[in-house]
Amino acid sequence: MTPEEFRRHGRQVVDWIADYLAGVASHPVMSQVKPGEIRDALPARPPERGEPFEAVLADLDRILLPGITHWQHPGFFGYFPSNASGPAILGDLLSSGLGVQGMLWVTSPACTELETVVVDWLADLLGLPAHFRTDARGGGVIQDSASSACLVALLAALHRAGGGRVAVEGIDRRYTLYVSSQTHSSLEKAARIAGLGAAGVRVVDVDPGTLAMDPERLRTVLAKDVAAGAVPAMVCATVGTTSTTAIDPVAAIGEVCREHGVWLHVDAAYAGVAAVCPEFRWLNDGLGEYADSYSTNPHKWLLTNFDCNVLWTADRTPLIGALSILPEYLTNAATSAGSVVDYRDWQVPLGRRFRALKLWSVIRWYGAEGLRAHIRKCVGLAADVASWIAADPGFELHEQPPLGLVCFRPLWPGLVAAEADRATTRLMELLNAGGSLYLTHTRVAGRVVLRLAVGGAATERRHVEQAWEQIRWEHAALSATLPG
């Protein structure tokens, strides 16, 4: 494709996206296709001869769109948000157009240095501890996901716990990882990947009300493990769990970690970015005193397209110690002089895209002001939904939502727990089939609970009002069909 052809087709694609974003609310939020439907509509064999780009766009409309669940729809309230925004899309487009590899500083210095600057900017915006900055002993790095950030943090923690032995000898002792029942599943996955296995993961009890990790239980479990000869490597505290945005008490957990010299990773994948607002700076409580690593996802709630997680460490040395290997074909003067950052040593893959461009574009376009306005809008709308639920006798609010996620249960008088859970699931299915909103679920104390996460860039007050109306209406309609 020549540059002039690119110019022409590029405009077509930009127009396609502008039209898509302008009309996204006209699609059903959740795709209604059956397994195999999209696959069957596509040719089984690749084309022998090239096709015009218009054919790609036509098939996107005709075949793929019905198979898309529209995460940017204003009625998307499922999982957590996965914000896209204009400046992020364009920042990523610039990255694709430049097509540089940022594995080493020397392979494109601007790719590394802009990343250092923007992760420091983000640390500044969130009010993170000064020692997380790259010009101190720490440093931030863009990862593809919180899963990878947790894995990398665990590898650094193992490196420190083993005094460097893990990189050489492997998992030669009973290293252990501490989570709660509410910790994201990526921590267990990281433990499996790192060779600890599920058996190396200790699940610490939570407070049954708040679902936050109980630091006293952690203290007991840790002491017992140490007495039995285990080597505790890392504790993961979560600020805003995936299930219900429970907030683990970081400072109290950190105190226990300090007693045993255990690495404290704080996973704030969803919630952390809310600290752009001064009124949510309490989310950082304990970080400065206790956290060895911390991560949050601008690609969830901070208007930056996936993939853009940022991981910070208080001390980058064990991270690099765990992951650095330098073959001859990657040696270069800048690396040898120790005067540069090579982010390949801060992550699992070797290669890396120029992802800093999209975060840079987002921060510059919105400014701190614009980012705060986005977070405040979502938190405000979530508080409204929570107040409507709390005031309605047909529903039960799980907890007052600290941020944008509202967890609640429809009530089904006369039904026993298992029947009521089935009715709740059925209600969710009916709502999601309706096409104007999309919810997902979790379980709290064994019971099915609905999750309504307000986080979309396009979501306004009228969308949550409509969603609540529809939830009430479907609940009443379904209730009427049930016995009792």
Next chain:
Amino acid sequence: MTPEEFRRHGRQVVDWIADYLAGVASHPVMSQVKPGEIRDALPARPPERGEPFEAVLADLDRILLPGITHWQHPGFFGYFPSNASGPAILGDLLSSGLGVQGMLWVTSPACTELETVVVDWLADLLGLPAHFRTDARGGGVIQDSASSACLVALLAALHRAGGGRVAVEGIDRRYTLYVSSQTHSSLEKAARIAGLGAAGVRVVDVDPGTLAMDPERLRTVLAKDVAAGAVPAMVCATVGTTSTTAIDPVAAIGEVCREHGVWLHVDAAYAGVAAVCPEFRWLNDGLGEYADSYSTNPHKWLLTNFDCNVLWTADRTPLIGALSILPEYLTNAATSAGSVVDYRDWQVPLGRRFRALKLWSVIRWYGAEGLRAHIRKCVGLAADVASWIAADPGFELHEQPPLGLVCFRPLWPGLVAAEADRATTRLMELLNAGGSLYLTHTRVAGRVVLRLAVGGAATERRHVEQAWEQIRWEHAALSATLPG
């Protein structure tokens, strides 16, 4: 940013990229900035108020471009190519615009099903074994990099070798991994990450001429390990090593693997895509009979922007067994019914972008024909360069290049080895400082060797002719300044 603002700025960015690609040859290939120069030119603090998008583009030109090493420059011959192309850039742009999360089938069915179709298309284009296809027991998946593909293959291999124990009990025995001295460093990194440590990695000798792994040495090392109580988990054979594109004898290695029931992973990160041409189908020799997993990078040489590695397995069961964990908030009817693929269970991260769009766009735009033409152009030009080197008494060709990478050494009569190596390095630095071409180096049998990889979409005959002229000229000029 409203859709209309996106339309306007999107056109600006498309024009910027079209102009950049049209004029990329006017930049010095390798950035000449010093460490810290870009960082110092950027504001230390993020903006409080939003800025116009034009300010981002202006700073891209003014501050960032001097810090870019231009991987799409026709004179870029370093490392391996990292092809960008118009249709790939636009496919990725569509992915950003849609902003969907493909972690589960249900979170956007088209994201999963298009991926299944395009990786099957690619298997077809490359002539890969039928059992690698998703409708058989195997299946392909897009990973971010060959590093991640190797790690995931190793985790699947450990799962099989341990009979499922690793996910539960962790690394509880002496699992071992077999590579050669020429295997990519990501394999040692994967072994470290997976808890085997460097001590779990056995480096098998290579043939000193071809630098290919010696299967008889592998047989000896494996047998010795087994006798000593180790549990061999995986052998990695490489088709086209990073250093010199050496080709390990996959079938002979596979025979040894079969004797011991060891997982064979074939890493063809750079070379594998050349099999789009029937005359390079020999690159697949042994795959169908012996390989448990195989991976190649369309993001290197197949015109698809980073990140796009494809990993195939002959049997997806151990892969999913190693990586699948299902928390309540991700449960859904389609997954429970077992009727769909959830690619989150085929990779380290949970979240995933809609990367299939770019590979789909590339295959449709170029067709099989166009992809073959690109590979043939590069291999033909590399053969020309090799013939010029072989015919010049001032240079020594390492081996006849099988594909697009030419390895060679300038000769420095009168200098001893260490001095000659320093002169070779100096020559490379002078050439790279000149700005019209970019080379990297490796070591073969202890000696510094230059690598000239012909792989760029924009690279034509005149660019390699000019490069060769300049290499000869600089070599002569530097020779004249040396004693002897």
